[in-house]
Amino acid sequence: MEKVLKKDNLRDWVIALSSYEVHAPAFEDEVWNFKQVEKPEDAALDHTNTVKPPKDFSFPQREVYCEFAQKKGEAPMVTETLPALAAPKVVFGVRPCDGRAGPRNDTVFSKEFDDIYYWMRRKKVAQVGLACNTPPSRNCFCTAVGGSPHSEDGLDVLMVDLGDSYLVKALTKVGEEIVKAGGKALGNASAADKKTAAKAKADAEKAPMREIVDIKTVPENLQKNFDSEVWGEMAQACIGCGICTFLCPTCHCFDINDEVTNVTPLRGQRVRTWDNCQFPDFTMHSSGHNPRNTLGARLRQRVCHKFLYFVQNHDTYQCVGCGRCISECPVGIDIVAVVNKVAHDVG
């Protein structure tokens, strides 16, 4: 289903989606981030890309697994806290790279064991994508990892900027419902609209972006150069802040901790929070032994997870080329440069 939406009518579409919680990028504190739309007239799609990816709609930074209470000498009482009441959400302005992160995260949170917390949220999130006619960041490289600035993968709806209007393409059943809900706010797409969108796509795919050299040979070369000293050299400046993984749309590592709110009688919560392979204690055993005890080993883990291990396990890269980890790294560690160096330039 393809429709056309006059830019001025975005407000009416948002109003028509009143049975959903609508989110869209908002510029606050000097950065773009997804925010719940309070006033439909504020909804706009003139962002570059958000600093934080939309992964936390399904995988929030903090998820309470259960609450527990225990009186001394008695068995613990555990109450499950599922996000069953999470409101259905429509997220506008998802860039195609972030759209492609969705299916990758879905794989991680299903596989042999379904993660009920993730899926309860995920099933209620509809992603309305906005194609990139020009790369929103100087560090974009979606085309290097099999994506496209107009990729539909993982999105429910894709919008393409046509100038004064958007071409709106429903991609899933949920997407069709959302487009239909818009009613008269959206009109029928003409052949000319579709032609303009196709041209925008062709132009966007030709736009210069960061490049990974000979990507098909990257996994085998990373494996071959696993013991290279270059890892350590390229990680030398790393301060271990972990921003690269926190802002990554596909990084899914997490921690589980008990937070005690009352000591006697014991009360508290078991909580999942995002965690980070760049922290030394991420892998440190209680004994003090640490399998990844150097900066180089931890950088290697981040890169190999995305460009080697995930490929071995799921036959696709676990990187969608959004470039956030490059743009936001305080010391300028650049995953594209690291991959190119280790895969192709190690003697």
Add this chain to the structure above:
Amino acid sequence: MSDNIYLPKMGRIIDVNSEVEGARAIKTFRVEFVNGDGFDHECGQCAMLSVFGKGESMISIASSPLIKEYKQFSIMRVGRVTTAIHDMEIGDVIGVRGPYGNNFPVEDWKGKNLIFIGGGCGLAPIWPIIQTAVLQRKDFKDITVFYGGRSSRDIMYAKELEKLRGDAEVHLSIDSEEEGWNEFCGFVPTNVMDKSPSPKNAIAITCGPPIMIKFVIQNLKGAGFEDTQIYTTIENKMKCGIGKCGRCNVGKDYVCTKGPVYSWADLKELPQEY
């Protein structure tokens, strides 16, 4: 709650035995499930134990799958959760979720000679196989157990090992000489070299500190064992136990799901980062 993989079942501690005292104390706990809950396990699998308010810790199940009444865990006191477990007594309730991971292919080993090589706390993960082999003694040929601790006070399962002697050849060792110690003095890999077990129709299963495993494998290779005849079980820090939280991987494998049990033929193919 049945499809929530993160919520533990409840188990009651029915027996506590102090194996080793001191800074590296080891205690053995027997846990029976309450509320009609429970699960079966295979040799080599692990369970995530929980002390609410402290957290969770992945511990290998140290009893044979043939024993249905309880699950046994032998735990060294090293961190926050294991310290809390050491403070628990008979009757206390502990959270248990699992079983996690793959298992030793014990069925395939029937009719073979089994050689067990353990060090320190590393006897616990291979104990279920020893116990199973003894309970099904006729199904297996010779059973040999090498086990060593730093000193005689660090020997776990001391009574059980003595009881084993009718069914198995037992070779104990301690790192350095002590008065009254009549068995081998020296490291476990050296004891293995000293007794030189035959690789013929044999499977060697080893678990212990990483450095011990490394030299045991080296010595077994020297004695003519093939990579496919050597098995070990490895541990890493774990949080989820189900291949999602991202920290226990060795290369492409999450040890919690693809491991912890590996033949050397498989383990040597992974990056040696564990």
